[in-house]
Amino acid sequence: MPRFSLPPIARAQRRLPLAALAAPLLALLLASARALAQAPPDAGAGAVSGPAISPTPADTGPDFFTGLFAPSRNNLLGDMGGIRTTLGNYGISLGLQETSEVLGNVTGGIHTGADYDGMTEMSVGLDTQKAFGWDGGIFNISALQIHGRNLSTDNLDVLQQASGIEADRSTRLWEMWYQQSFFEGATDIKIGQQSIDQEFMVSQYSSTVFMNMMMGWPMLPSADMYAGGPAYPLSSLGVRLRAEPTRAITVLAGVFDDNPAGGSFYNDSQLRGDRVPGRGVEAAAPWQG
Numbered sequence: 367m368p369r370f371s372l373p374p375i376a377r378a379q380r381r382l383p384l385a386a387l388a389a390p391l392l393a394l395l396l397a398s399a400r401a402l403a404q405a406p407p408d409a410g411a412g413a414v415s416g417p418a419i420s421p422t423p424a425d426t427g428p429d430f431f432t433g434l435f436a437p438s439r440n441n442l443l444g445d446m447g448g449i450r451t452t453l454g455n456y457g458i459s460l461g462l463q464e465t466s467e468v469l470g471n472v473t474g475g476i477h478t479g480a481d482y483d484g485m486t487e488m489s490v491g492l493d494t495q496k497a498f499g500w501d502g503g504i505f506n507i508s509a510l511q512i513h514g515r516n517l518s519t520d521n522l523d524v525l526q527q528a529s530g531i532e533a534d535r536s537t538r539l540w541e542m543w544y545q546q547s548f549f550e551g552a553t554d555i556k557i558g559q560q561s562i563d564q565e566f567m568v569s570q571y572s573s574t575v576f577m578n579m580m581m582g583w584p585m586l587p588s589a590d591m592y593a594g595g596p597a598y599p600l601s602s603l604g605v606r607l608r609a610e611p612t613r614a615i616t617v618l619a620g621v622f623d624d625n626p627a628g629g630s631f632y633n634d635s636q637l638r639g640d641r642v643p644g645r646g647v648e649a650a651a652p653w654q655g
Contacts, residue, residue: 457496483514593627
């Protein structure tokens with residue numbers, strides 16, 4: 367049977383319609399795929415029942431340079447360009463907090479006027495589970511830089527200080543302790559250099575309503591213990607045990623060195639001097655209704 371072949375021009379003319387249709391067809395498929403990817407899925411017959419899951423929005427929170435006063439900003443420096451997240455993956459947390467205030471008295475006291483005082487707290491924490499797989503362990507070290515003047519000493523001459531951060535100007539190690547929890551956090555023990563006013567004899571409500579140092583660490587132990595006891599800005603070696611028999615009751619007990627400054631009873635310089643031995647025992651049982 368004789369074979370006939372089309373000339374090159376005729377073959378090109380036969381392929382031209384296919385090529386012309388391929389381009390718009392491909393564009394249509396791409397547009398459809400894009401639309402399907404952006405549209406929410408329909409709950410068809412084979413869909414699993416349950417709450418609808420919305421796509422996660424892009425992270426538009428404040429970063430190192432933007433959103434300085436945004437409500438969602440938990441700290442001034444943000445993630446510090448990823449440094450905070452990277453350290454957190456290894457169980458390391460950094461803290462730097464500045465508290466500044468200006469207080470004054472317009473009448474009464476031995477003088478009238480105003481004073482500025484401030485306190486910078488620096489801390490480093492280590493989660494031992496993230497760091498090297500040891501469950502329930504926390505290591506903490508903190509330091510204080512206290513600056514400014516003391517209104518209570520300069521103008522008021524009172525025992526109950528006007529502010530909870532007033533203290534002699536200094537740069538000092540504050541706390542350094544290790545805490546180990548047991549029974550899924552129901553009990554833990556803390557050992558090391560501690561400031562006991564962080565947990566003992568304090569109210570979580572009064573300190574947020576009233577502005578007075580005695581709304582935190584009470585006046586009685588401040589007057590009865592060496593240099594005011596192992597409370598801010600001082601701390602001392604000790605052991606603290608915490609237990610939660612129920613969700614509403616927490617029991618605290620501790621044994622601490624009651625002379626953090628190391629001087630005589632009347633030496634309230636908050637500086638370490640001649641050692642006077644002493645021990646103190648603290649116990650508390652906070653209750654939540």
